[in-house]
Amino acid sequence: MELFDDTPAPPGNSPEYTVSELSGAVKRVIEGEFGLVRVRGEVGRVSRPASGHLYFDLKDDRSVIAAISWKGQVAKMQVRPEEGMEVIATGRMTTFPGQSKYQLIVEDVAPAGAGALMAMLEKRRAALQAEGLFDAARKQALPYLPRVIGVVTSPSGAVIRDILHRLRDRFPCQVLIWPVAVQGKDCAPQVAAAIRGFNAIEPGGPVPRPDVLIVARGGGSLEDLWGFNEEIVVRAAAESRIPLISAVGHETDTTLIDHASDRRAPTPTAAAEMAVPVRLELLAAVDGLGARLSRALAQGVALRGQRLRDLARALPRLESLLATPAQRLDTATGRLSGGLSLAVSRKRGSYERQAGRLSPSSLAGLVLRRREALARRGEALEARIARKRDLWHGSFDKWASRLAPSLARLVMQAGVKIAEQRHGLKGLSARLDKAPAQRLSDLSRRLEALDRTRQTLGYAQTLRRGYAVVRGDGAVVTSKAAAEKASALEVEFHDGRLALGGQPGRATPRKGGATKPPAQGSLF
Template identity: 90%
Template sequence: MDLFEDTPAPAGNSPEYTVSELSGAVKRVIEGEFGLVRVRGEVGRVSRPASGHLYFDLKDDRSVIAAISWKGQVARMQVRPEEGMEVIATGRMTTFPGQSKYQLIVEDVAPAGAGALMAMLEKRRVALAGEGLFDAARKQPLPYLPQVIGVVTSPSGAVIRDILHRLRDRFPRHVLIWPVAVQGQDCAAQVAAAIRGFNAIAPGGPVPRPDVLIVARGGGSLEDLWGFNEEIVVRAAAASRIPLISAVGHETDTTLIDLAADRRAPTPTAAAEMAVPVRLDLVAAVDALGARLSRALAQGVSQRGQRLRDLARALPRPDTLLAGPAQRLDTAAGRLSGGLSLAVSRKRGSYERQAGRLSPVALAGLVVRRREALARRAEALEARLARRRDLWHSRHDKWASRLAPSLARLIAQAGMKITEQRRALQGFSARLDAAPAQRLAELARRLGALDRTRQTLGYDQTLRRGYAVVRGDGEVVTTRAAAEKASALEVQFHDGRLTLGAPAARSGGRKGGGSKPPEQGSLF
């Protein structure tokens, strides 16, 4: 006997499980024992894939549990787990047979006390401050008297009533209310959408664009105000092109939107007071300024009148000012007549001297001299014209000598071009003469081919292959019923046609026992 021969192992009382059976049994045990558990631990390794599910770890100083929140559960969470945050997770235990691991399906996450929330809030504040969202240099000044005020708050709370009441007391303005949830999981998304929506309103449109925004909410716990600490709200407030006043909670409550807003109000009522001045104070101030202006104008006119009178007393009398110029005018008038007489006598003497020089002999000599000068200029001009004419003649002869060879060359080139074009025209003429004959031959070939195709496809050729055409009462018959209805049938073969009698007469002869055989030439 071979000692190395395999021998079957002795069967025991223990049952045999498949891998899937054992994994299922473990799954049922764990889910049955830990149907609903609350686990406290630190969040580590948070993963958010495109599916929308949330994968993270819960750990302490000795152990780690894998945790999963499905997409619908994540949407209902008020607080999203972040790495390093200490939380209390509520869910149920289960297993993942594909990797032989157990995991916690988390339905809700709550911070493990206010200390965890404050730590997460401080971490977020530092990160956003590093981006410059809280810098004082980027904050906008509030308008002194806005025409339209946009309010982001809950329409059913006491906050909006306080704001409207304060605005009505101080300075009534047009108010646009954007209703939002101020608490819960939808708070952050709705508040951010409201801020962006007010900024998206076009100036001059059917809906007036607010000049200032107020984001308001009453007091509450840190968890109640958590929506105003979300990053999406802070970024929307920082990106607002409309000046924004944050009035969230009481004076002791501080949220991240307070740091990103252009102004922070301790209460919603204080936000309304920041937005508009007191109308009665403005009216009183305007009246006071008007009275001061009237008094200043009256005092200024009085002071300038007194100054004018003082200056007038310092001026000399008009008679005194005009006495000296009047005396100088009288003196000049007395000297004018003598000066005119002397000037006339001087001009007359000068004229007489000039007239003595203008005698007829002098004029004749002047004319002769001018005529001689004109003759000299005419001779010089004629000489210049002769030289200019000779120069042009020489230039013309030079160009004429160069023109003849050019003309001959151009004529020769034109002749060669005409010869080439004549040869091309002859070729075109020959092609034109041959084109009709070629076209007619081509059409004749196509016509012959089409005729042969027609003959091949015609039913005459089909008849020659042993087929026949049956007509009844002049119409082609294709069915037995049509043939029985026809009064007479005509069969066409390729070599002629054969007419048959009525089908009823032929069929009636067969029903009786003494019918005669069909006549020769009948097909029935």
């Protein structure tokens, strides 16, 4: 018969670790071996949640590493990782015990080479062009003679001096300079803010609004000019309501802002030449136009004088034109005196006939008839007034009979409303009496809760869980070296303090002169 023993086997010499201890040991090993590393790979999945952190994958043909950039690190990156882009990531390795995986905390990202930059630039250009930001229909015409020019560039470089010198030679005008960084991580946000800031200036304000903008920078490598390829700069240039000239780099350099601007200049000096005409050429043109105007006026006057003389020769003589009207005037003048005498005699005869008909008796009769008519009209008016007065009295009596019940109804409604408001006032008064006590009770409960929290977070509760505070010469001791230097030690437990006279950390003598070494601590 075969017997089976269920007794567990005695434990071996291998130590037992908790999950947290093992995860911590792995974390320390990985962080110690890979303090700062540079990893080259292709960017895979990219995610940026609302927290602002950046999560992405670095992969090659065989492996994948999870990578994280915190919000502050993302803000300092000159190049943001995009899916499909080959980059060199600089950071440190660590672990995430919550998911039992290792990951790379990325501090900086750089393209793996010019080919990767050009590929990303072409991808961004195609996406922005698909949105219509580079369409020719969006571009504005430059003003022929701007009064104010806004320049977005570095105030300390040679670019601004070249622009000002060229403007002063061609056509002096007012120039507003918005200083920005033209290279590095601050370039793109500052240039976009400058373009939008110039557009935000209201016309007629204390600061004049520019009629045209120039965004300028000297030549450089693709990395140096990368700030003008950022999407925020391209969108600001496309949204600008002020005509914009792009003068970034040399003639062979091309950036995305060149496609979104209204005009592209090969150099900053050429941008100044596009912005204003030559003043001396304008003066010469004005003088030429003035001379042509003078010659045209003189020639026009001469031609019209000749035409007038030709027309004057075709007209008849003045005496022949006035002969017939003069004769008619003489005839009418001779007939006028006889006609006036005849009209006077006729008017005098009519007047004498009318005067014969007028006498005192006829006037007295006319006055009497008018007085009688006035008296009749007065009687009729008094009768109408009496009838109107009777009608008004009747209407007044009717409204007076209806007024008393209305007044009584209004008084009753006002009494009911006053009673309701008085009842509401009593309710409010009762609530007001209870409010201070309720508020005091709430504040007392909150104070008790805060006091319990204070007691829970205090070190006294920590001492109750088995910890102790060591003081040496009155000060808290936090290291072995400090404890060895102290002349006396004092240990505080949750139920009191214990004074120690000896130095901790030294071996305790045994019988026979041997010493007992201190106990060996845990590896973790």
